[in-house]
Amino acid sequence: MSQIRNSKSEIRNHKTYAIIVAGGTGTRMQSAVPKQFLLLNGEPVLMHTIRAFASTANKPEIIVVMHPEFHEYWQQLCTEHQFTIPHQLISGGETRFHSVKNGLALTEDNSLIAVQDAVRPLTSPAIIDKAYEQAAMQGNAIVAVKSRDSIRRLRNGRSENLLRDEIWLVQTPQTFQSSLLKKAYEQPFHQGFTDDASVVEQSGVDILLIEGDHRNMKITFPEDIAIAELLLRQ
């Protein structure tokens, strides 16, 4: 109970942001428009993701990062779907790393920043709030789930079993105190930076996991839209 009270009072000292990265082209989805605009239960994927953040207790300021080529299209979708949740729309970069960096430029210091894939429309408001609370107390909070399958590593043609209890599959949101995230993103881009945790870890910070939910899937391949629609109905 006292831990809950502490985390709530910690968070009150910080402004909260969500940087929702929607600057990708969705090559693996092979759709006519990037996957963040595909309809999920009749509404674009990105609108579900923005609504999850707007439905949290923390009510972060929402920054959506998107390739400028799609800004007008997105405005049209917002009008068509009568989507009025306030958000800032800014330009994406060459990679996810560069898109996040563009978002960071709009954030104030001494804040808490959640970085979220636009294409994770099933993230629950509860886990978003939990991540802000944990990051307020401990510096960072990375949502992840344990592997349900056995895991093997293949190297030089030989496979070996890994202890699956030690393996976590990383999702978003990935939430940080702004000072840690901004310092880490001053590093030059590296191909190994597949998410925000890998960037922050490279700057010398220990990464802390919080348990998420297997439903928090990333829309990546064509079949994922149908799977997400089934999960939304449950």
Ligand SMILES: Nc1ccn([C@@H]2O[C@H](COP(=O)(O)OP(=O)(O)OP(=O)(O)O)[C@@H](O)[C@H]2O)c(=O)n1
């Ligand atoms: N230059 C980029 C590349 C990716 N992203 C975002 O990062 C998230 C995770 O990336 P991914 O699933 O790989 O999306 P895409 O890059 O669009 O897909 P693909 O790799 O299949 O091309 C997505 O919300 C995507 O829009 C971004 O903001 N800017």
Ligand SMILES: C[C@](O)(CO)[C@H](O)COP(=O)(O)O
């Ligand atoms: C950020 C991420 O979703 C965490 O699992 C993942 O690293 C994105 O990878 P992608 O190759 O850009 O889809």
